[in-house]
Amino acid sequence: MRRTTYIQAINEALREEMRRDENVFLIGEDVGHYGGLFRVTRNLLDEFGEKRVLDTPISEQAFVGMALGAAMVGMRPIVELMYMDFTLVAADQIFNQIAKYAYMTGGLLNIPLVIRGQQGGGKRYGSQHSQSVESLYAHFPGIKVVAPATPYDAKGLLKSVIRDDNPVAFLEHKMLYFTRGDAPPPDEEHLIPIGKAEVKREGSDLTIATFSYCLLQALEGAATLHEKYGIDCEIVDLRTIEPLDTETIWESVAKTGRLLAVHESYAMCGIGAELVARAYEEVPHLLRAPARRVGMAPVSIPVSRALEEEVLPWKEEIIATVLEMERE
Amino acid sequence: MRRTTYIQAINEALREEMRRDENVFLIGEDVGHYGGLFRVTRNLLDEFGEKRVLDTPISEQAFVGMALGAAMVGMRPIVELMYMDFTLVAADQIFNQIAKYAYMTGGLLNIPLVIRGQQGGGKRYGSQHSQSVESLYAHFPGIKVVAPATPYDAKGLLKSVIRDDNPVAFLEHKMLYFTRGDAPPPDEEHLIPIGKAEVKREGSDLTIATFSYCLLQALEGAATLHEKYGIDCEIVDLRTIEPLDTETIWESVAKTGRLLAVHESYAMCGIGAELVARAYEEVPHLLRAPARRVGMAPVSIPVSRALEEEVLPWKEEIIATVLEMERE
Amino acid sequence: MTQRGETQSKAKSTDDSAAPGFSQPGANDVSGVQDDWVAQTLKTSPAISITTDILPSDSAMGIEAPPLPTEQLLEMYRGALTIRLMEESLLAAAEEGKIGGAMHTAIGHEANAIGAAFALRPGDYITCTYRGHHHGLAWGMDPGRAIAEVMGRADGFAKGKGGSMHFVSPEHGLMGANGIVGAQAPHAAGLALASWLRGEDRVAITFFGDGAFYQGVMHETFNIAAKWKLPLIFYCENNRYSEMTPIWRTSSIDDIYLFPRSYGMASMQIDGNDVEVVHAAVSQAAARARAGEGPTFIEGITYRLAGHMAGDLETYRPQAEIEMQKAYEPLTVLRQKLRARGVEETQIAAINEEVDESMDEAVAFAEGSPWPDPAEAYRDVYT
Amino acid sequence: MTQRGETQSKAKSTDDSAAPGFSQPGANDVSGVQDDWVAQTLKTSPAISITTDILPSDSAMGIEAPPLPTEQLLEMYRGALTIRLMEESLLAAAEEGKIGGAMHTAIGHEANAIGAAFALRPGDYITCTYRGHHHGLAWGMDPGRAIAEVMGRADGFAKGKGGSMHFVSPEHGLMGANGIVGAQAPHAAGLALASWLRGEDRVAITFFGDGAFYQGVMHETFNIAAKWKLPLIFYCENNRYSEMTPIWRTSSIDDIYLFPRSYGMASMQIDGNDVEVVHAAVSQAAARARAGEGPTFIEGITYRLAGHMAGDLETYRPQAEIEMQKAYEPLTVLRQKLRARGVEETQIAAINEEVDESMDEAVAFAEGSPWPDPAEAYRDVYT
């Protein structure tokens, strides 16, 4: 199969969908002439012109709100937030407006809109440029949340997301951008459905439910756990955080009896806690040991390499938690 | 004991602390000359003048950010958000700035600041004026979160909150404003510590951990459960959501073996899920039945009385969930 | 309990006998007012403040407002009166506890909506604020369903989910009122963007208050709209209060309408209580927008005769100020215009009666509408 | 790998031989540039764009800039050069992978910080942006600890937690750089408010870029600061780029400095590359602030000679534009001034050498600083 980077996969999905549907347009800071700070929208202006790839001033509230307005009448705006941390700058438009619009209008309007951008730690961007926002988005009903971990999934999911008639947050991760993986042929209709998790590693001892860059960390952790301790983790890549595909997770837990949720947004009131709560609501009988979650420590993500490594809920912490759980 | 309304208790706490410490000042929309849309700051301008009770334009980002600036040098601003939903308008200042400032500066600065205002459903204010934000605030480290349910607690906690050297969100509830309760004598030093839960009803069968207006709903529910079903709930009023007083909750669970967390913010990634997750992290052995949570349904809070009642996680839902748990 | 038709503005709307004469001399003399509130309130726009100063009100800055056909004026009167009576009905219903939440009426603001609606075309877009009932009706919403919505009934256009603060009717071009001050402005810019991207000649208009002017999102939207020359009209209904706070207390800007010129935007200040002036200004702005000349800013000077929201005790402004403003409120101005055109009192009275009756029917319809099915609460989160 | 002292601006900073002469005729002739970028970039401020147009640069709009004592100019030169060399060291370290995240250097911006810092007093407050190294050093931070912070070492002033984007040193009045565009402006307004509430005569200054001007929070802060007459200075470092986007592409405002006058604020456009002009402007603004006359807006026209951030490939602007700007960059201007005052080349060279050496020491200090203890990661969330 053709190989591609994560960035390239997203770029291809954008291009294909913009060709397919002229209602799709891009809007954000530096997305046009420069092609995006992380070069995700590179060369799209050349093909689609200034009207469909709109460079904005640094006015997140306005351009996010404008995307909502355009979506009300069937345009399909794709908003780039340069860092997903800037969600907070446009939070009113995102959570008080976009998320609620269909509901407040009693379904008279629907909002086919995508907010995308990169998030996450690992590159020493510090407190205001490293947050993971999936739990924040998931807390508010009305916006779907998608966070693929591989180029293949990224391309297939972004295409589905653009075609979805609801608002969707499409969360990339800065550590994934230059990772490579299989890519579907560029001209083939390749769609991955929203709301479908996928088992990315089979195993019998414990289920790790995770997504985005944490998936890669979990896969590494699982390899170590297998080699060093003979523990076989099954890893479910959620891919979509809202709506949650609990069915696939519970199927895995039925096999393993153990559930660990791993994510990079804050643990406190995070999606991991949500999964634990749902497990005890829906499938308490399947759990042979207490379900657990691992997320970002309750600190604002420091710049220093030594400190950032300490607080990120990555491989080491996954391994340590699995070992604890196996002892229970 | 003297009786007072919840509004009056807050007004008294503000007045007493403004008399005690001239660094304390109020800032917000309509807080001065009018005395607050809900009359919580009534008459304070008369006593303290325009310099300490500042009427702002509708510019939440700026005045919240200004409060942060003033707090950097030891002023103790108390910001009123007219509705806590407007947290989202000032979300960058609240979560990217205020919550992170002490940390990002390596402790060189600390931010003694209060954000207060009313939240919650029950009065048909609809999607953008009824949200409960405690889980949102709790998700981000760096801001304490307090949500008292009685006039007595409101007064004692607000005074502690104003004296705390950290940022604190003080969450009132529109359904509590006109409730009456005991009040400490106005001139007595009456402080309730942040981070201390209190058992508000003793019981042996099941622990309900809740706070704010849900406490009143839980108390009513518990009365019905007792009368009709002979089930005796113990009710722990968290009062503070961050930091969580899990000790008091676990003590109760040690007695009852059952935990139900109830809150009005969205259930998804809410503080209830967090409590369930913590219970399984810290005290799984105490749980004789699956721990559960009840929160706002995943919808944007409709205006219609018939629909709002349906989605609020109040008495009926508490009773139903307790009955389910007792069957387990 | 207040009787229907007798709102906080005290004057029964179908009869203006209580209001001072239209151009009564000395009407803009505020010396009789006990305190300095009025004077200070008017300070915001000392040059051309309200109808008081710009009478005769058939012209505004840079605006030629040609007289509209009498037939159209009669329609406008019917429209404005419908709004007024609906608002009065709603206030009465609120006092009876039939309406919860925050309900903001547009009593006194009617001309801004009616003048604009008659100036725009089907297919144009509009967004507005929680104070949006007048826009809803002016753009053609059915009063019965509107009242049902405010009351949270199943026949409300949003099935009772949105209520008073979220009027919406895409079929009429009304894309949504908003509870967050300022939030609706970028939505209109986005609608204008859609029109521009699609090469359509639809125009978007967004209404907001004087208080909204100080929200950051407005500045952002002004800049982008001006830069991209979006077919957009910014319409500021300047009633000189932001809830209970007079605008001069929090604004450093003397003349709101001058401010947007910094963005290279056309802008004007007009009498927002005069439907003909509003109509002329919005027509001009729409023509500019359709010609690709970009956005226009209109500051309509107006006044709200009722409280900020139902239940407002109005302790923050003197009764004398309200009384003074009644001489220049839209219905009074409209009736004066009609009389000046030779319309018979009987014809006006006939309209009054018709509207009054149809409002009774609308209220009855709304009150007869069932509560929505509880299951409805879980629908429409996603499409 | 780039050698130390040889940044993306290519000219070694302790030697200006590579730059064209100070007032070389035709230097502001942009006809030699291959494309229209420069011309379009300059369009933003056609009247008085950059030092090119306002030379001799000892005056600015409404500003009398009296010559500063030579001794002070020498100190300013030392300060500006320290900034420049630190930035160059940091860029080199970044290329070697010793620095992560987003690091924005102030090469070319030095005069804005130095001129302002010399004009203000101990006890005054400052907030700035992620491009804030120059403010940090100008206000007295130790370069060694500053570099340590950028590298995430234990001896950084914030123990490596804040890094490049969050320079802070309350003892020097620097209350925080900020990673969110525009967010620091209300903080300065709050500091000014504290000063005003306490009856102190402290002034606050906030630095921000031309791109920040379009953030809503700026508008909100302008209005409140002007209304409350806060002792505040808004200093816009207009380098005419917002990341990779030239300002003319997204701005509908031709002259930034004229805009704040709508709020009744004093404002001026100055040559931000000339320390004497900056000093005079900020002195004047500070005097106004201390006299209770409220905020002043200063637009300092400047240019960043290096990329937006470390690693920026600068594909969005032509090399010729950068070359042209080198003639008017702060160090060149400063050296020219010193020479005009009769300062000997040897004296300049001596400073160059001293600063060079002390920067070597600073880098060595930083690189020798240990990593913070991992336990430190969990401290300082609360006090």
Ligand SMILES: Cc1ncc(C[n+]2csc(CCOP(=O)(O)OP(=O)(O)O)c2C)c(N)n1
């Ligand atoms: C972001 C936000 N802040 C505050 C409010 C509360 N609020 C509702 S209406 C209003 C006053 C608005 O004044 P103006 O814009 O002049 O409009 P008017 O009500 O006078 O029509 C305020 C402060 C809100 N709804 N949204």
Ligand SMILES: Cc1ncc(C[n+]2csc(CCOP(=O)(O)OP(=O)(O)O)c2C)c(N)n1
């Ligand atoms: C709210 C927000 N949006 C976007 C960014 C990304 N960003 C960082 S710097 C920058 C450009 C700022 O330009 P300007 O204000 O002119 O300052 P300069 O970098 O030129 O000094 C942008 C868009 C950010 N940090 N914060």
Ligand SMILES: [Mg+2]
């Ligand atoms: Mg108003």
Ligand SMILES: [Mg+2]
């Ligand atoms: Mg710039």
